[in-house]
């Protein structure tokens with residue numbers, strides 16, 4: 001048994017390693033592709049020796065493509081981890097930043113900035129849209145959280161609350177769109193499709209920083225979070241302070257979901273499916289599940305970013321469209337072929 | 344030696360009081376105490392009150408070697424089997440809650456294996472939790488409790504889904520553990536013949552109050568069974584000089600109805 005267990009652990013580490021390798025390949029391909037046609041070799045040499053290539057190539061690789069490619073990785077990772085922990089603490093396979101209304105709230109916040117020009121936080125210019133989106137996303141997450149602490153609200157009810165939020169914010173957004181100018185309307189529609197193309201080093205940096213700050217918190221509680229999956233009573237019987245763990249995790253997850261959504265818009269699929277793929281690959285021991293979910297999310301979004309550049313030559317499709325269209329069939333095939341059933 | 348006494352202990356969920364006036368003790372290590380009573384009497388609630396998971400009046404006094412959080416181990420009535428974990432992992436999980444390191448030592452794994460062997464569930468090791476029957480899940484739950492090395496063990500209906508031989512096996516095992524390791528065991532049970540056979544003390548709860556408590560042979564009487572359960576029963580002495588129970592039928596409308 002011991003040997004079997006150690007082998008299992010080794011296999012999971014191999015899967016994590018393999019996912020990292022796939023991610024690295026995706027990242028390089030993502031950087032190599034783009035409307036400006038440079039060869040693979042040129043791009044790679046711009047990456048390793050930035051001073052040895054033309055200034056134009058350097059700018060394209062370092063200031064345009066790299067931030068976008070990195071954003072795919074960090075946003076995918078953050079959204080997937082957020083979805084994973086939402087599913088864990090709410091004991092529900094449907095929980096994700098999208099289904100809990102956090103994306104919709106962010107969309108409404110962004111529309112406020114794009115259509116009415118109202119800033120919810122005192123920032124201006126480029127930061128107004130993500131600022132608004134972030135504030136609304138956090139508010140939605142906090143609403144879900146405090147609703148969950150009310151008496152009589154079960155974790156099952158929470159998804160219903162989330163869906164209600166989705167409809168509410170979508171209606172509010174439709175209202176704004178109805179009154180919007182043609183130009184603002186186009187901007188809103190584009191935002192809700194989800195796009196990485198506006199990524200800058202600062203937005204990548206902020207998202208990555210949030211990821212770096214929150215991951216150790218989850219890792220510290222990895223045994224307790226895994227125990228939560230055996231039900232509240234069982235976790236409590238292990239000495240886990242269930243209420244506090246759920247509170248801490250929900251607050252952390254709110255941040256983790258709100259930040260990438262604010263920068264990249266509505267990318268619904270990653271936060272739901274990244275965790276499920278990780279669960280099928282390596283079970284729910286959080287020591288492996290958490291990094292697994294992170295890597296799966298990063299790979300999915302990075303792949304989607306690559307595909308979004310390949311479909312229409314010379315153009316970059318909004319990534320939200322790609323994740324759903326390509327991801328869903330892939331996910332279906334996983335569901336129908338996987339033997340382990342976990343929900 | 345570990346000891347536990349309850350002094351006028353009560354419990355409430357929010358404003359709803361569901362338990363009051365439980366006084367026993369001190370119960371000592373090496374003793375198996377049964378907690379009996381009709382459905383919804385408050386047996387599980389008493390366990391949660393002792394653990395501090397539910398608030399209430401009165402005092403729970405525990406003397407143990409380790410702090411209460413580690414010394415008292417509780418086995419809830421059931422647990423969710425939705426997680427993508429194998430049986431073996433789920434027992435390691437129980438063993439690792441007290442220390443936060445990520446590495447699982449060989450000694451820990453050995454311990455998990457020994458406990459699984461003692462409960463005869465070794466062959467389930469790499470089955471998923473979702474593939475278990477109710478009885479198998481109950482045995483896993485017992486293993487999860489034992490692996491945490493309790494001084495006080497609270498077991499909530501640990502045999503309710505087990506077949507006859509497994510019931511006897513588990514209860515005999517617990518009885519043996521109590522005697523050999525000076526464990527203080529509280530078990531919520533419904534089968535009174537098991538209580539007579541394997542328990543030393545008994546706490547009787549009905550309708551949220553303690554009806555009686557003390558040594559099993561003193562407390563479990565025909566009169567008590569009629570009063571608490573509304574059941575006509577005879578206590579006989581078997582050829583080994585132990586008491587056993589024969590049930591004749593209901594003595595009237597069930598009091599809980």
Ligand SMILES: Nc1ncnc2c1ncn2[C@@H]1O[C@H](COP(=O)(O)OP(=O)(O)O)[C@@H](O)[C@H]1O
Nearest residue numbers: 356359361380381382383384385386387388389
């Ligand atoms: N979480 C809860 N909230 C409110 N009431 C509860 C809760 N759990 C149990 N109760 C009530 O407390 C009473 C005792 O329940 P319990 O201790 O589970 O009984 P049992 O003796 O069958 O284990 C019952 O009336 C039950 O409805």
Ligand SMILES: [Mg+2]
Nearest residue numbers: 386387420499
């Ligand atoms: Mg009960």
